[in-house]
Amino acid sequence: MNLLGRRLPAAALVLLAGGLVGAVLAPPDRFQGDYQRLMYVHVPTAWVAYLCFGLTGVASALWLWRRTGRFDRLAAASAELGVLFTGLTIVLGSWWGKPVWGVWWTWDPRLVTTALMFFVYLGYLALRRATLDPLARARRSAVLGVVAVVQVPVVHMSVVWWRALHQPPTVLKPGDPTIDHRMLAVLLLNVVAFTVFALMLLRARLRLTVLEDELATARAAEDTEVAGGVVTAPQLEGRMRDV
Numbered sequence: 001m002n003l004l005g006r007r008l009p010a011a012a013l014v015l016l017a018g019g020l021v022g023a024v025l026a027p028p029d030r031f032q033g034d035y036q037r038l039m040y041v042h043v044p045t046a047w048v049a050y051l052c053f054g055l056t057g058v059a060s061a062l063w064l065w066r067r068t069g070r071f072d073r074l075a076a077a078s079a080e081l082g083v084l085f086t087g088l089t090i091v092l093g094s095w096w097g098k099p100v101w102g103v104w105w106t107w108d109p110r111l112v113t114t115a116l117m118f119f120v121y122l123g124y125l126a127l128r129r130a131t132l133d134p135l136a137r138a139r140r141s142a143v144l145g146v147v148a149v150v151q152v153p154v155v156h157m158s159v160v161w162w163r164a165l166h167q168p169p170t171v172l173k174p175g176d177p178t179i180d181h182r183m184l185a186v187l188l189l190n191v192v193a194f195t196v197f198a199l200m201l202l203r204a205r206l207r208l209t210v211l212e213d214e215l216a217t218a219r220a221a222e223d224t225e226v227a228g229g230v231v232t233a234p235q236l237e238g239r240m241r242d243v
Contacts, residue, residue: 008200015193019044022186029183038096040187043171044194045088046114050152052082052198053121057149060142072138073213075145077205079124081198086118101165109162110155117151124148 019040029036059075062068093111094104105111124144131137159168170179171187179187 008196008203012193012197012200015189015196019186019190019193022189026183026186027180032100035096035099038092039183040190042089042092042096043187044190045085045092047191048194048198049082049085049089050156051195052078052085052202053117053149053152056082056121056124056145057152060145060149063138063142064146069138069213072142073206073209075142076125076128077202077209079121079145080205081201083118083121083125085198086114086121090114090118097165106165108164108166109158110164110166113151113155113158117148117155120148120151 023037023040026037026040028034055078056075059071059078063071063075090111093114097106098104124141127144128137128141131140156169159166171184
């Protein structure tokens with residue numbers, strides 16, 4: 001394991017621990033009280049989901065341009081992580097929404113567009129599993145990866161375009177963030193922590209993907225050898241006789 005491989009998990013652990021302590025020590029919200037502390041996990045998971053799906057889109061475009069296998073592996077691995085963190089975002093949002101809104105789920109534009117993005121990328125992963133030919137799988141998923149990434153800005157801007165229950169952006173918006181600066185510092189610490197944690201997971205998933213590809217190649221070579229060994233040249237049972 002190289003230097004990055006040793007330091008990245010340690011950095012992720014330290015940052016996550018610091019973010020957890022900061023979330024506990026941060027002042028409570030004036031109106032939501034301690035329920036607001038879920039923001040320190042909910043927002044970072046949403047940010048990481050955006051980042052992963054954006055990475056899938058970039059890697060998919062690079063594959064269409066260069067036809068290089070590492071870009072296909074990067075797109076697939078980041079999409080898997082994006083689905084994971086989007087699922088966490090939805091669950092944490094529901095957990096936060098129940099005491100604040102009074103319901104686990106509502107047809108709010110932010111929730112609907114997030115759920116739609118979640119299912120589209122589930123479809124992306126299903127497409128990869130359903131396509132057996134590696135070249136066709138990479139080509140089809142790359143096209144979908146480039147198209148699907150347009151959902152990320154739609155999800156983020158949905159609270160601006162269609163006002164409903166979900167609050168508008170407080171950090172990623174023009175002007176000064178509308179949040180207490182102590183809360184903002186803890187939030188940004190958790191965003192960094194979850195980003196490093198996601199990078200660690202992405203690196204591990206890419207290494208596993210390489211091993212899976214090598215195993216698949218070895219099995220294909222073995223199958224070819226076995227199939228070739230079954231076919232033998234016909235043997236003449238008797239000797240050639242002179243006419």
